[in-house]
Amino acid sequence: xxxxIVGSMAxxxxxxxxxxxxxxxxxxxxxxxxAATHFVQPVxxxxxxxxxxxxxxxxxxxxxxxxxxxxxxxxxRKSFYWAGKYHLDMNTRDTLVTELNVLxxxxxxxxxxYQGADFLMLGNLAPAVQLSVISQLKTRPRLIILDxxxxxxxxxLPELEEAISKIDVLLVxxxxxxxxxxxxxxxxxxxxxxxxxxxYLIIKKGEHGALLFHxxxxxxxxxxxxxxxxxxxxxxxxxxxxxxGYLAKTGDISFENMKAAIIAGSALASFCVEKFGTTRLKExxxxxxxxxxxxxxxxxxxxxxx
Amino acid sequence: xxxxIVGSMAxxxxxxxxxxxxxxxxxxxxxxxxAATHFVQPVxxxxxxxxxxxxxxxxxxxxxxxxxxxxxxxxxRKSFYWAGKYHLDMNTRDTLVTELNVLxxxxxxxxxxYQGADFLMLGNLAPAVQLSVISQLKTRPRLIILDxxxxxxxxxLPELEEAISKIDVLLVxxxxxxxxxxxxxxxxxxxxxxxxxxxYLIIKKGEHGALLFHxxxxxxxxxxxxxxxxxxxxxxxxxxxxxxGYLAKTGDISFENMKAAIIAGSALASFCVEKFGTTRLKExxxxxxxxxxxxxxxxxxxxxxx
Numbered sequence: 327x328x329x330x331i332v333g334s335m336a337x338x339x340x341x342x343x344x345x346x347x348x349x350x351x352x353x354x355x356x357x358x359x360x361a362a363t364h365f366v367q368p369v370x371x372x373x374x375x376x377x378x379x380x381x382x383x384x385x386x387x388x389x390x391x392x393x394x395x396x397x398x399x400x401x402x403r404k405s406f407y408w409a410g411k412y413h414l415d416m417n418t419r420d421t422l423v424t425e426l427n428v429l430x431x432x433x434x435x436x437x438x439x440y441q442g443a444d445f446l447m448l449g450n451l452a453p454a455v456q457l458s459v460i461s462q463l464k465t466r467p468r469l470i471i472l473d474x475x476x477x478x479x480x481x482x483l484p485e486l487e488e489a490i491s492k493i494d495v496l497l498v499x500x501x502x503x504x505x506x507x508x509x510x511x512x513x514x515x516x517x518x519x520x521x522x523x524x525x526y527l528i529i530k531k532g533e534h535g536a537l538l539f540h541x542x543x544x545x546x547x548x549x550x551x552x553x554x555x556x557x558x559x560x561x562x563x564x565x566x567x568x569x570x571g572y573l574a575k576t577g578d579i580s581f582e583n584m585k586a587a588i589i590a591g592s593a594l595a596s597f598c599v600e601k602f603g604t605t606r607l608k609e610x611x612x613x614x615x616x617x618x619x620x621x622x623x624x625x626x627x628x629x630x631x632x
Numbered sequence: 633x634x635x636x637i638v639g640s641m642a643x644x645x646x647x648x649x650x651x652x653x654x655x656x657x658x659x660x661x662x663x664x665x666x667a668a669t670h671f672v673q674p675v676x677x678x679x680x681x682x683x684x685x686x687x688x689x690x691x692x693x694x695x696x697x698x699x700x701x702x703x704x705x706x707x708x709r710k711s712f713y714w715a716g717k718y719h720l721d722m723n724t725r726d727t728l729v730t731e732l733n734v735l736x737x738x739x740x741x742x743x744x745x746y747q748g749a750d751f752l753m754l755g756n757l758a759p760a761v762q763l764s765v766i767s768q769l770k771t772r773p774r775l776i777i778l779d780x781x782x783x784x785x786x787x788x789l790p791e792l793e794e795a796i797s798k799i800d801v802l803l804v805x806x807x808x809x810x811x812x813x814x815x816x817x818x819x820x821x822x823x824x825x826x827x828x829x830x831x832y833l834i835i836k837k838g839e840h841g842a843l844l845f846h847x848x849x850x851x852x853x854x855x856x857x858x859x860x861x862x863x864x865x866x867x868x869x870x871x872x873x874x875x876x877g878y879l880a881k882t883g884d885i886s887f888e889n890m891k892a893a894i895i896a897g898s899a900l901a902s903f904c905v906e907k908f909g910t911t912r913l914k915e916x917x918x919x920x921x922x923x924x925x926x927x928x929x930x931x932x933x934x935x936x937x938x
Contacts, residue, residue: 414816510720513859534840537857546931548852551843553819576937585934619936625852626932628891630925631882 327574330440330467331358332372332459333449333563334429335379335397339409340602342416342557350603351383353406354449354473357560359392360607361567361594362447364615366574367391370440372459374398374432376405386608395437400428416555417532436462444577447570448472448493449563453485460492469579472524473497473566479505491523494579497566499530512537513544526584528569530562538588540581547588548625550596550618557602561595564607568594589626593618633880636746636773637664638678638765639755639869640735641685641703645715646908648722648863653908657689659712660755660779663866665698666913667873667900668753670921672880673697676746678765680704680738682711692914701743706734722861723838742768750883753876754778754799755869759791766798775885778830779803779872785811797829801890803872805836818843819850832890834875836868844894846887853894854931856902856924863908867901870913874900895932899924 333355340347355373362369368391375384375397384394409423432455446467448456456472470493478486479502490496496519500512509515512529516539519527527539533555538545569591576583593615597606639661646653661679668675674697681690681703690700715729738761752773754762762778776799784792785808796802802825810816813824818835822845825833833845839861844851875897882889899921903912 511859511861513857531840534837535852535854544857544931545934546841546854546857548841548854551819551850551852553817555817582935583937586936589934589936623936625850626934628851628895628932629888630892630895630929631889 327366327444327468327577328442329362329366329369329445329447329570329574330372330436330443330459331355331362331369331447331449331567331570332434332451332456333358333447334406334451335373335375336406336408336429337378338559338603339407339423340557340559341411343412343414344554344556347557347602351380352408352559352603354451354560354563356387356604357563357598357607358447358449358567358570359387360390360604361564361598362571362574363390363392364594364610364612365568365571365590368393369571370396370443372396372434372436372440374400374428374434376400376403376428379405393439395439396435398435403428410559412558416558434459434462441465444468445570445574446470447566448489449566450475453478453482453489456489457485457492460489469494469573471495471497471566471570473562474502476502476505487522490519493524495526495528496524497528497530497562499532499562503527503529526581528588530565532558532561536565536588536592538584540584543581545581545585545588547585547592548622549592550621550625552596552599555599558599560604561598564598565591565595568592589619589622593622633672633750633774633883634748635668635672635675635751635753635876635880636678636742636749636765637661637668637675637753637755637873637876638740638762639664639757640712641679641681642712642714642735643684644865644909645713645729646863646865647717649718649720650860650862651908653863656909657686658714658865658909660757660866660869662693662910663869663904663913664753664755664873664876665693666696666910667870667904668877668880669696669698670900670916670918671874671877671896674699676702676749678702678740678742678746680706680734680740682706682709682734685711699745701745702741704741709734716865718864722864740765740768747771750774751876751880752776753872754795755872756781759784759788759795762795763791763798766795775800775879777801777803777872777876779868780808782808782811793828796825799830801832801834802830803834803836803868805838805868809833809835832887834894836871838864838867842871842894842898844887844890846890849887851887851891851894853891853898854928855898856927856931858902858905861905864905866910867904870904871897871901873897895925895928899928
């Protein structure tokens with residue numbers, strides 16, 4: 327089934343306790359696309375880059391089945407750039423530099439060839455941009471998934487709430503779920519968020535895994551326990567890409583199948599953090615993903631005698 | 633199979649954001665016994681109380697299949713008493729009062745009727761006390777499980793390390809695993825701890841569930857997502873009780889069955905936190921536990937098409 331992915335494509339400069347990345351390819355849309363194409367092809371990318379974004383990276387994405395017709399290249403400006411430094415716990419980080427550049431006035435245009443998509447994955451971007459994409463689609467996708475972050479809750483809450491009211495699956499992390507609802511209990515926060523519109527809510531908890539809420543049902547997915555998290559950048563986006571890719575491949579958007587999709591997302595996220603940037607997402611093959619999914623099964627399944 | 637439980641029996645005074653308990657029955661050994669007897673009877677209790685510990689509570693325990701021959705009653709001293717106040721996040725707490733009383737010079741004596749037990753559950757106590765119990769057993773139990781806490785790492789590390797070297801399953805929480813090994817990564821911490829003697833390590837992560845490590849294998853159990861954690865006191869001990877009770881009932885100490893035992897422990901812990909003290913552990917019946925175990929299955933199991 328066809329998928330539209332909307333998200334930033336950018337440069338990152340990352341420092342972790344394990345080393346420095348220097349300037350490498352990043353951006354939510356990039357991670358989502360590299361993760362999703364392990365399950366489904368083609369995916370239809372919507373993004374914006376500057377003159378400095380390497381043509382070889384676009385070519386690499388195209389080779390993997392990413393349509394780039396709606397990846398706008400702005401000839402006289404630079405790509406979005408972010409520099410950050412992770413703390414020892416790898417769960418918190420300081421932003422050192424944010425240069426919006428082309429992302430500052432990004433106005434996505436959905437081409438005719440993208441219409442009729444079954445899945446829409448809205449990566450973390452200004453809610454107004456996310457809303458603009460939704461409004462440009464002539465037929466509503468079967469499933470709209472939206473990722474966001476605390477920043478938009480601080481500076482664009484009304485637009486974010488409007489966007490959230492129009493989607494099917496919201497992706498946030500635990501502190502964002504708490505901020506959005508003023509509830510400490512994630513179960514209470516989930517009830518409030520599901521009342522805002524989405525039929526499904528995924529709360530990401532980093533090394534503690536993820537929760538899926540739907541009506542009165544809950545599913546808990548673990549994160550793979552790793553010796554070292556080398557670079558957490560893009561883990562949430564890889565999760566989103568694996569999730570939507572698995573759903574699009576299987577074509578089944580039931581709660582039961584979303585459980586498996588969350589495990590697929592967790593598997594892609596577990597690869598992502600093993601090296602800097604998108605390195606691992608590019609290296610892994612079908613067998614690696616198959617083995618990792620098997621590891622998740624052993625990690626979570628048990629037989630009880632009672 | 634027969635089980636010996638060693639642990640404190642005490643009074644607690646608990647304040648949470650939901651209210652105050654006043655002085656109620658607590659103690660690791662009490663929680664472990666109430667939880668374990670939902671799966672296996674009898675259990676053989678080793679503890680010490682003062683003249684103020686209510687005879688009705690001992691009678692209640694006996695009715696549930698707890699042998700109290702080795703619960704020493706000291707006629708002229710008071711029972712162990714702890715008062716604490718939980719913060720809003722329910723994961724951190726301040727100790728307001730600790731009165732060791734009879735626990736200060738507790739010297740457990742294992743009676744002849746307790747010899748030959750298959751399981752030994754050493755609740756959190758001074759490592760010297762735990763070691764004394766191990767040394768008094770004429771035949772080594774099939775499985776020795778030890779719970780401990782950061783306090784003993786601070787004040788009695790050599791004895792704790794000696795105790796850890798003699799057991800099969802160590803129970804600690806995530807920050808204790810990190811303190812014991814000076815490793816931030818729980819996977820690295822687990823490797824170091826397994827090299828200290830135990831064949832199995834369980835790392836408890838509160839609302840984030842628990843990890844079981846054995847050789848190169850890992851299992852992740854979730855905690856049940858709850859609207860409110862009313863009182864977290866005793867959750868870890870209820871977990872331990874459910875864990876050892878399930879193993880003793882099934883008689884199977886394989887890694888595969890320990891997975892199910894950890895789910896059983898998590899189920900008992902999820903009941904414990906619903907009300908103050910041991911209230912819920914006393915209320916629940918077989919059907920409640922059966923339903924809760926079913927909830928855990930739905931929470932964790934999924935079918936994947938890949």
